[in-house]
Amino acid sequence: MAQYGLDCTCSFVAALACVVGHAYARAMPGNDVPESPFRPADDEARALARTLLAQAAFAALGVLEPETGAPMVTRIALATVPDGAPLTLISDLALHAGALRADPRCSLLVGEPGRKGDPLTHPRLTLRCRAGFAQHDDPGHAALRRHYLAQRPKAALYADFADFHFVTMRIEAGYLNAGFGRAYRLAPADILPG
Numbered sequence: 001m002a003q004y005g006l007d008c009t010c011s012f013v014a015a016l017a018c019v020v021g022h023a024y025a026r027a028m029p030g031n032d033v034p035e036s037p038f039r040p041a042d043d044e045a046r047a048l049a050r051t052l053l054a055q056a057a058f059a060a061l062g063v064l065e066p067e068t069g070a071p072m073v074t075r076i077a078l079a080t081v082p083d084g085a086p087l088t089l090i091s092d093l094a095l096h097a098g099a100l101r102a103d104p105r106c107s108l109l110v111g112e113p114g115r116k117g118d119p120l121t122h123p124r125l126t127l128r129c130r131a132g133f134a135q136h137d138d139p140g141h142a143a144l145r146r147h148y149l150a151q152r153p154k155a156a157l158y159a160d161f162a163d164f165h166f167v168t169m170r171i172e173a174g175y176l177n178a179g180f181g182r183a184y185r186l187a188p189a190d191i192l193p194g
Contacts, residue, residue: 038185050191053127059088061076061107062107063103084192090167091161106130107129109127110124111123126174127174129171171192174186
């Protein structure tokens with residue numbers, strides 16, 4: 001199992017037994033095992049979600065291809081606006097730019113696995129968002145540029161190219177997996193500070 005990044009087989013077997021046992025218990029008549037795998041959001045979950053987003057230098061971005069409607073995932077550089085919402089810089093030449101212009105619904109995944117152990121035991125945050133493109137002549141463009149470059153200074157090399165646009169991601173919902181058996185459904189207010 002070492003080739004899969006697992007420290008030992010017993011942790012995988014124990015986790016698998018727990019999942020199978022829970023599914024079996026739900027199937028038994030009269031058992032009151034809750035239907036939802038999500039825990040109620042608490043301060044610890046909120047803090048972890050905010051930390052994962054604030055520390056993310058990049059994210060996986062899920063969009064829908066305009067021609068086919070099929071899902072597509074890519075990687076983007078990520079920063080945040082002052083209120084903590086995601087912000088990125090995208091070229092019009094990128095396939096995902098056209099997809100976001102055609103349908104602004106998207107999903108972000110942040111949180112990187114550690115160097116050891118099962119990658120699925122490390123926390124990660126999925127955000128359901130709606131993208132908004134800032135045009136170069138928008139009143140807020142200069143502030144977005146300053147804020148983004150303060151976090152991603154190397155982007156100054158191309159941030160002013162005509163085909164690049166800052167894109168804000170309005171969070172509609174969040175899904176935090178804080179580790180095995182610790183899943184939370186989060187509202188935007190749970191993720192964005194203040």
